[in-house]
Amino acid sequence: MKKxxxxxxxxxxxxxxxxxxERRLFLKRSLSxxxxxxxxxxxxxxxxGVQKMLTGMSRWNDRVQGWIFNPxxxxxxxxxxxxTKPFPFNAYYSEEEITEVDxxxxxxxxxxxxRDKKPWTLPELYALPQTSQITRHxxxxxxxxxxxxxxxxxxxxxxxxxxxxxxxxxxxxCADDYSTSIDMATALHPQTLLTFRFADQILPPxxxxxxxxxxxxxxxxxxxxxxTAMYVTNEYPGGxxxxxxxxxFSGS
Amino acid sequence: xxxxRKLKALVAAVLAAGPLVYAADPRPGKPMKMDEPMHGEMxxxxxxxxxxxxxxxxxxREMKSAMENEITGAxxx
Numbered sequence: 001m002k003k004x005x006x007x008x009x010x011x012x013x014x015x016x017x018x019x020x021x022e023r024r025l026f027l028k029r030s031l032s033x034x035x036x037x038x039x040x041x042x043x044x045x046x047x048x049g050v051q052k053m054l055t056g057m058s059r060w061n062d063r064v065q066g067w068i069f070n071p072x073x074x075x076x077x078x079x080x081x082x083x084t085k086p087f088p089f090n091a092y093y094s095e096e097e098i099t100e101v102d103x104x105x106x107x108x109x110x111x112x113x114x115r116d117k118k119p120w121t122l123p124e125l126y127a128l129p130q131t132s133q134i135t136r137h138x139x140x141x142x143x144x145x146x147x148x149x150x151x152x153x154x155x156x157x158x159x160x161x162x163x164x165x166x167x168x169x170x171x172x173x174c175a176d177d178y179s180t181s182i183d184m185a186t187a188l189h190p191q192t193l194l195t196f197r198f199a200d201q202i203l204p205p206x207x208x209x210x211x212x213x214x215x216x217x218x219x220x221x222x223x224x225x226x227x228t229a230m231y232v233t234n235e236y237p238g239g240x241x242x243x244x245x246x247x248x249f250s251g252s
Numbered sequence: 253x254x255x256x257r258k259l260k261a262l263v264a265a266v267l268a269a270g271p272l273v274y275a276a277d278p279r280p281g282k283p284m285k286m287d288e289p290m291h292g293e294m295x296x297x298x299x300x301x302x303x304x305x306x307x308x309x310x311x312x313r314e315m316k317s318a319m320e321n322e323i324t325g326a327x328x329x
Contacts, residue, residue, distance in 0.1 A: 090292060091291065091292065092292055092295065092304060093284055093291055094278070095278035095280065096278045096281075097280070097282050097285070099284075100280055100281040111319060112319045112323075113323070140294060141293040141294065171315065173308065173312065176304075177305045177308040178304060178308070179311055205280045231319060233315070233319050235322055240307055241294055
């Protein structure tokens with residue numbers, strides 16, 4: 001019944017609009033097919049030539065995803081009642097091995113195409129105008145959870161430090177040795193936040209103290225925790241999981 | 253009265269279990285066992301926790317050099 005009503009409502013639309021939707025669906029499905037092999041990071045073969053070809057396809061996939069990324073489209077936000085409790089911990093190590101960062105001596109290091117590379121202390125970062133969001137964290141492993149994060153809009157921070165926002169990439173280094181990087185369009189997205197609080201409390205170590213980049217338009221592994229350094233560049237930085245074959249863009 | 257005693261015992265047991273539950277919550281800060289296999293579903297066969305540290309050191313070197321060249325190139329223009 002529902003299907004028929006949807007078909008009826010689609011029939012009422014102009015053929016041009018339907019063709020446009022079909023083109024988008026085709027593109028999305030083609031990308032999904034690529035994602036089956038590439039997003040999963042599966043090693044189909046160890047052969048160097050095949051690996052090289054798959055890497056090339058993945059980088060092409062990144063470019064297409066970047067091209068269809070809508071910098072104004074917002075990820076869904078949720079009410080407080082939808083928050084997942086407890087929020088899952090996820091990392092390549094156990095909870096006992098979480099890196100402890102000393103907030104007093106902490107400095108956020110900046111490099112690359114940034115005008116003011118002065119390191120930032122936590123009190124300086126906490127003094128920036130803050131905003132909150134309740135969004136869904138989606139993990140490439142197949143689970144998702146809703147949480148509340150608060151912090152400064154990343155676009156505001158990039159403007160404040162004089163980052164070259166015409167550059168292609170923003171890269172991150174973390175206290176637990178993790179690294180990742182994102183495209184500039186996502187960095188400037190209004191929901192991309194440099195967060196210092198989780199559930200209205202200072203970020204606990206398990207969720208990334210002192211700082212986590214929250215990007216609700218990307219998969220969880222593109223949301224680095226315990227950030228200690230960031231840089232802006234036109235040189236492709238990759239990242240730990242990305243260099244293992246996981247799709248770099250990994251977003252919508 | 254026996255009912256009240258049972259209730260007291262139950263409350264005492266719950267209160268006593270509180271700190272135990274809290275103590276069971278893992279405390280961070282233990283040194284990472286680098287030779288152990290990674291946690292999580294993203295890992296591939298044979299990946300160890302120490303691989304991330306080695307990759308980070310290599311990437312830091314590569315990106316430092318690439319960005320120095322990038323800035324030098326930009327200054328020359």
